Amino acid sequence: MNSAVNGAAYTCPLCVDLDPSCPHIPKLTSSSSSCSLLSLEPHSVEDYDKLWRIFTASVKGFSIGAGIKGGLAIFAILSRFRRRRSLPSARKGEMVSSSDDVLLALKETLRYGLFLGTFAGTFVSVDEIIAALGGHRRTAKWRALLAGLIAGPSMLLTGVNTQHNSLAIYILMRAAVLASRCGIKSKRFGHICKPLTWAHGDIFLMCLSSSQILSAYILKQESLPPSYKSFLNKHGAKNAAILQAVRDLACGLPLSNVDVIENYYKSTGVDIKLDQNMKIPCSIVHGNQSCGSHVISFFIQAYQRAVPVYLPVYLIPALIVHRQGLMNRPFTILAKGLLGTARSSLFLSVYCSSAWMWTCFLFNILKKCNIPVVAMGTFPAGLALAIEKKTRRLEISLYCLSRAIESFFTCMADIGCFPQSKNLKRLDVVIFSISTAIIMHCYAAERDVFRSKYLNVLDWVFGIPIPPYETTPRKNRSYSCPDFLQTKDVYVT
Structure with a gap:
């Protein structure tokens, strides 16, 4: 029998006919959604339960x-509780504050569960309705695009008045990467996407993002989302008075809080006298330490701060994605998780310590501190991304790029370059919906642009059925995909 990848029917050598009811033609099964979502046993496409698919997609999205x-x-509450116990505070107030944290965490957990559960359920419902009315094969090219667009506003379930600009921009970046992969393998648009074929484009994006994010951390923290600002303050590990003094010097303003900084260092056991007319802020940043010794001591402390951040990042997905493997080879999976935690913690600690190292280096070389010097000093900090595993670099660079874009446009809007629109209050929902439409279309029609681990998760949740007598494009790619955009896995029909 001969088969084509994109919709060609089988030709039976016995009947010499294209009749799909030919008994000699084997029934195709889908590893995506025609599997029972509880037993994972294959069923023919015609036999799967549509209502059961909608129900299980909603439950799995919620989970x-x-x-x-x-x-x-949970990790955030435990970390916060540990910090509070080390501070001299009233026990009663501490208990009240902790209970408020738990209640807020439960609300956020429920909101995000409802968000993803509704998104998955809405997408699958629209997908099934369109397929039932228009047919699987006739609607296969655009059905997932429309379903993803309609499911996008489920983001509002996280809070009607809660803006998610960073999340929307990040999903947009993911959609852009998938669209780029599709464009690179396309004969029509391949030449347009040639600039995307840089071998280390992910590291360049990280350096570009670092220049904006870390400059904003020092010069304009209000341009960053509150949660991300809190993250940077924790891992930047500098007192607000120190950042204020560096900001004053960079902006050409006189130092106004020298006494506050001296008192801060005195509280840490360091007696230092600062010059009111200094030109470079090295003594403000690290007191009586030299620049080199400050980088070493900062790195050790940064690594200790980074480990609790990455433990849940590796262990929680291991419990979800590798839940079956944990029963058979728990030590192997847990060892990989711990190794990944150690490696990512090394990346974050080198990233933060090198940011201070490069800025101090430029301050001493150029003998001045201004906004361009701060931007240049924070740019090479992104080189730390090379420590990370290749498959994670693009994820991290896109996440940081989304934060950098949001911060950049906020800064531009504050100086009047981009007047804010009063008519479109939830632009984040619009961007998110368009992005999910692109992503879900690629998932349904261009599956080979996904890495296998993401494809497996999407299959587990959504499970798009394959139209009868048609296969998904799981084949060796004949196009040249850039190193930082490529999917390392090869899918064979």
């Missing part, structure tokens, strides 16, 4: 949203 958000919330 992923609630599991990830809840797991991160």
